[in-house]
Structures are given as C-alpha cells and as structure tokens.
Amino acid sequence: MIEPDGLLDRARTSLGTSPGRPADVSLRGAVIDAYYALLHEVTLHAARRALGNCDAREAECLNLRRRYTHEALTSAFEDLSAGNTKQIAPELLLCRRSTDILDIANGFPDLRKERERASYDHRATFTKGGAALVVDQADDLVVKLRRSVPTNDGKTLITIVNVYCL
Numbered sequence: 001m002i003e004p005d006g007l008l009d010r011a012r013t014s015l016g017t018s019p020g021r022p023a024d025v026s027l028r029g030a031v032i033d034a035y036y037a038l039l040h041e042v043t044l045h046a047a048r049r050a051l052g053n054c055d056a057r058e059a060e061c062l063n064l065r066r067r068y069t070h071e072a073l074t075s076a077f078e079d080l081s082a083g084n085t086k087q088i089a090p091e092l093l094l095c096r097r098s099t100d101i102l103d104i105a106n107g108f109p110d111l112r113k114e115r116e117r118a119s120y121d122h123r124a125t126f127t128k129g130g131a132a133l134v135v136d137q138a139d140d141l142v143v144k145l146r147r148s149v150p151t152n153d154g155k156t157l158i159t160i161v162n163v164y165c166l
Contacts, residue, residue, distance in 0.1 A: 001056060001057055001062070002036070002040050003040075004037040004038070004040045004041040004044075004142055005037070005142075007033045007034070007036050007037035007040065008033070008034065008037045008135065008138065008139050008142065010029075010033050011029070011030040011031075011033035011034045011037070011135045011138070012030070012135060014026040014027070014029045014030040014033065014131075015027070015030050015128060015131060015132055015135065016128070021127070021128055022128060024125075024126065027118075027126035027127070027128065027130075027131040028118040028119070028126060029118075030131045030132075030134070030135055031114050031115060031117075031118040031126065031131050031134045031135075032115050032118050032119060033135075034111065034114075034115075034134050034135045034137070034138035034139075035111045035112060035114065035115035035134075035138060036115070037138050037139075037142055038107075038108060038111055038138045038141050038142055038145070039068075039070070039073065039108075040065075041142045041145055041146070042068070042073060042108070042145065042161060043065040043068045044056055044065065045145065045149050045158050046065075046068060046158050046161045046162050046165065047061050047064045047065045047068075048061070049155070049158045049159065049162060050064060050162050050166060051064060064166075067165060067166060068161070068165045069165065070112060072164045072165040073108065073161065073164070073165065074108065074109050074112055075087075075164055076160055076161050076163070076164035076165070077104070077105045077106075077108040077109055078105075078109050079164075080093070080095075080096065080101075080105040080157070080160055081102065081105040081106050081109075083096065087163060087164060088160055088163070092156050092159065092160055094153075094156070095152075095153040095154075095156035095157050095160075097153065098148060098151070098153040098154075100144040100145075100147060100148045100153075100154075101148060101153050101154070101156075101157050103140075103141065103144055104141050104144055104145055104148070104157065105157075107137055107138075107140075107141045108141070110137075111134065111137065111138055111141070114134050
C-alpha cells in the first residue's frame with residue numbers, strides 16, 4: 001500500500017542533506033512524491049467516508065481509491081476554493097470558514113501543477129529550495145487534512161470530494 005508519510009520521507013530524502021544541488025531527477029522526484037502524498041491522504045479519507053471506515057488494505061477500499069482522478073479532485077478543490085455552487089450545495093460551502101479547509105482547497109491544485117511540471121515539462125528547472133517548499137507545503141496540507149477530517153468541516157470537505165469523484 002502507498003503510505004503518504006513514506007512518500008513524504010522519500011521526498012525529503014530526494015532533496016539530500018549535503019550542501020549543493022541534488023540531481024534534477026531527484027528534485028523532480030521530490031515534487032512528484034510530495035503531491036502524491038497529499039493525493040493518497042485525500043483518497044484514503046474519502047474512501048473511508050464512502051465505505052464506512054474501511055481498512056486501507058482491503059480490496060474494496062483500494063479499488064474505490066483508484067476511482068478518484070486527478071481531474072475530479074482538482075475540480076472539487078477549485079470549486080470549493082472559489083465558492084462555486086455548480087456541483088456543491090451552498091450549505092456545504094460553510095466548510096470554507098475553516099482556514100485549514102481553504103488551505104487544502106487552494107493547495108491541492110497548486111501541488112498538482114507542480115507535479116505536472118516535474119513529470120512532463122522537460123524544460124522546467126527546479127531548485128533545492130523550491131522543491132523543499134513544495135515538500136513542506138504537501139506535509140503541511142497532509143497535517144491539516146488529518147486534523148480536519150474528524151471535524152464537521154472536514155467531513156463536509158470529504159463529502160464534496162466524493163460528490164465530484166464517485
């Protein structure tokens with residue numbers, strides 16, 4: 001199973017501890033791992049909400065998590081961030097009162113863009129400091145998501161994700 005904490009650890013390891021610039025592939029890998037740490041944290045909580053706190057290693061939980069696409073997740077977070085009620089009942093937008101929820105809604109699309117640059121833009125350049133900021137942002141958003149999920153606003157966030165993705 002893919003563990004968000006393991007991905008964040010690997011992202012930090014890719015940045016290296018010695019002075020100097022790590023190899024470009026290491027910097028790109030750090031950015032990619034950081035994004036996927038947040039994505040897998042979101043899909044775990046969403047699947048558990050949909051299936052009733054499923055075991056993350058059970059086949060039905062793993063299969064459901066594969067249904068959450070990058071595009072649908074990004075749309076959910078962008079609409080939530082913008083207060084767009086196209087697919088979200090206005091009452092659900094009340095979860096935007098939480099700064100953690102807004103940070104997640106704003107941060108997920110940003111991390112996805114960075115992941116796409118790292119994966120597909122051969123001309124993109126990454127610095128150690130820039131990649132470290134992406135890893136720190138992903139780590140911060142994973143913490144905020146874990147802190148939010150037990151709250152009413154966090155449950156609403158995960159409900160919105162499920163509306164968009166399932």
